[in-house]
Amino acid sequence: MIGAVLAAAQNASAPVLVAQNIAFGIIAVLMIISAIRVVTAANVVHAAAFLVVVLAGVAALFILLGAEFVAITQVLVYIGAIVVLFLFGIMLTRAPMEGTESPSRDNWAIAGATGLLLLALLGYTLWDGFGKDKIPGDLTPTDTGALSDVIFGQYLVPFEVVSLLLLAALVGAIVIARRD
Amino acid sequence: MSASLLGIELTYWQETTLRSIGILAAVLLPAGTFVYLFLFKMVSFMQSRLGPMEAGPFGSMQLLAEVGKFLQKEDIVPERADRKLFKLAPYLVVSTVLLVYLAVPFGPQMTFVSNFNGGIFYVLAVSSISALGVLLAGWASANKYSLIGGLRAAGQLIAYELPMVLAVIGVVIQAGTLNMEGIVGAQANGAIFGFDGLGNPFFFTQIVGFCIFMIAVQAELGQTPFDMPIAESELVTGYITEYSGLRFLLFFIGEFASAGAFAAVAATLFLGGWAVPAAWADLDSAIFNLLGPIIMLTKMMILGGLIFFVRFTFPRFREDQLQRLAWTVLIPISLANILVTTVLKVAF
Numbered sequence: 458m459i460g461a462v463l464a465a466a467q468n469a470s471a472p473v474l475v476a477q478n479i480a481f482g483i484i485a486v487l488m489i490i491s492a493i494r495v496v497t498a499a500n501v502v503h504a505a506a507f508l509v510v511v512l513a514g515v516a517a518l519f520i521l522l523g524a525e526f527v528a529i530t531q532v533l534v535y536i537g538a539i540v541v542l543f544l545f546g547i548m549l550t551r552a553p554m555e556g557t558e559s560p561s562r563d564n565w566a567i568a569g570a571t572g573l574l575l576l577a578l579l580g581y582t583l584w585d586g587f588g589k590d591k592i593p594g595d596l597t598p599t600d601t602g603a604l605s606d607v608i609f610g611q612y613l614v615p616f617e618v619v620s621l622l623l624l625a626a627l628v629g630a631i632v633i634a635r636r637d
Numbered sequence: 638m639s640a641s642l643l644g645i646e647l648t649y650w651q652e653t654t655l656r657s658i659g660i661l662a663a664v665l666l667p668a669g670t671f672v673y674l675f676l677f678k679m680v681s682f683m684q685s686r687l688g689p690m691e692a693g694p695f696g697s698m699q700l701l702a703e704v705g706k707f708l709q710k711e712d713i714v715p716e717r718a719d720r721k722l723f724k725l726a727p728y729l730v731v732s733t734v735l736l737v738y739l740a741v742p743f744g745p746q747m748t749f750v751s752n753f754n755g756g757i758f759y760v761l762a763v764s765s766i767s768a769l770g771v772l773l774a775g776w777a778s779a780n781k782y783s784l785i786g787g788l789r790a791a792g793q794l795i796a797y798e799l800p801m802v803l804a805v806i807g808v809v810i811q812a813g814t815l816n817m818e819g820i821v822g823a824q825a826n827g828a829i830f831g832f833d834g835l836g837n838p839f840f841f842t843q844i845v846g847f848c849i850f851m852i853a854v855q856a857e858l859g860q861t862p863f864d865m866p867i868a869e870s871e872l873v874t875g876y877i878t879e880y881s882g883l884r885f886l887l888f889f890i891g892e893f894a895s896a897g898a899f900a901a902v903a904a905t906l907f908l909g910g911w912a913v914p915a916a917w918a919d920l921d922s923a924i925f926n927l928l929g930p931i932i933m934l935t936k937m938m939i940l941g942g943l944i945f946f947v948r949f950t951f952p953r954f955r956e957d958q959l960q961r962l963a964w965t966v967l968i969p970i971s972l973a974n975i976l977v978t979t980v981l982k983v984a985f
Contacts, residue, residue, distance in 0.1 A: 506722065525753075526758070529755050530762075536765075536766055537762060545772065548775075548784060601815055
């Protein structure tokens with residue numbers, strides 16, 4: 458999808474969404490800078506704060522593509538729940554206030570390799586799936602009702618499997634955390 | 638966005654400017670009224686005293702005096718605080734309140750984002766960000782009281798967000814839409830067993846959801862039975878301990894503006910929002926762009942009065958009681974409410 462946006466920006470003959478492209482550029486630059494700061498920040502709480510900017514940027518990109526429901530879910534789940542839980546965990550355990558205790562970077566080679574692998578996989582999937590498709594000039598927001606019809610109709614079985622998987626993970630977490 | 642408010646034709650930028658000013662008014666007006674009417678005057682009456690009387694008639698200008706006082710105070714940042722996050726946190730908290738108002742309709746054309754399909758879902762998502770601001774404020778202050786206050790506040794916000802979301806789902810099932818204008822319309826055009834003289838405010842059919850929602854709102858706001866995060870007898874004032882001047886004022890405005898925002902959301906979900914029952918008047922006429930906000934404010938004042946009446950009546954919960962109430966009482970009841978609503982929706 459992002460590749461398609463860039464392709465639309467390069468092709469002058471297609472109806473170009475000027476405002477959307479400018480917004481995409483600003484958001485993308487902000488996201489990349491923040492993503493680099495997430496892994497280089499000396500303080501783990503600062504890293505979490507930069508992670509919020511990256512995740513909010515993802516939500517903003519979803520809005521640019523007219524996927525408002527996905528964007529709202531992104532905010533509710535990732536910013537409102539996951540990052541808050543990250544911060545909660547960090548502060549409950551050690552809360553490194555001084556800024557001297559920098560997070561360990563012993564595994565940077567493995568982490569970098571995993572990141573590159575993920576980038577290659579996602580990039581290939583996007584390229585394979587969309588190729589040189591263009592985003593239509595008249596973007597309309599996705600209808601939430603239609604989205605739920607697809608999830609609970611066509612994709613009902615995968616949806617239920619995923620929910621079972623999450624339940625299993627939850628039960629597993631409780632089993633591991635219990636002391637008695 | 639439709640181009641005519643009250644029948645006057647406006648260009649796009651004029652309308653947008655008007656709407657932006659409108660949002661500021663919609664945030665600050667109820668917040669100020671809440672503080673004066675309930676925090677100053679109602680509690681004074683309940684405690685057999687007069688409350689502020691000097692500034693203006695019946696002390697009605699007291700609020701402006703308070704704002705002036707806070708603006709004069711020095712904005713102190715503790716020496717060992719994390720300066721950037723310390724300064725950022727109050728703005729994060731206040732901006733979530735402003736964002737909530739974007740989706741709330743105040744009249745047939747009086748919404749900032751019209752025909753917003755994910756309306757109520759958006760409101761819940763945006764209000765969940767305030768936990769982030771509170772946590773960062775508590776941590777960045779470099780003060781143990783602040784940190785404990787921030788942790789308590791975040792734990793409370795996470796715990797009570799769930800029953801709140803689940804209570805809203807009952808309304809969404811009954812209205813058949815996430816769109817807040819759609820929810821208002823469903824209540825105004827509904828009927829109770831064929832009698833449409835009152836419309837069908839979900840207050841009646843979703844009374845369980847309403848009670849859970851208001852309890853969760855009380856907890857999200859940190860108002861008294863749930864004010865463990867700023868428990869002044871043990872934590873000074875929790876995560877706002879180190880704040881002074883303008884930034885303290887921002888937290889203060891944030892607290893009462895979000896009381897207004899949640900009162901507006903509850904009024905829209907359960908009391909019919911800006912509309913009166915459709916049997917009474919033609920709701921599409923332009924005059925409701927003027928009447929709508931007044932009707933909405935009245936409903937917000939009723940709900941705000943409820944919030945503050947509870948605040949000044951009940952003693953504080955202990956931390957473990959507070960968490961137990963959310964996880965073992967409110968969430969199961971709200972899940973049962975969803976189940977019953979679904980069955981009845983399919984049956985009728």
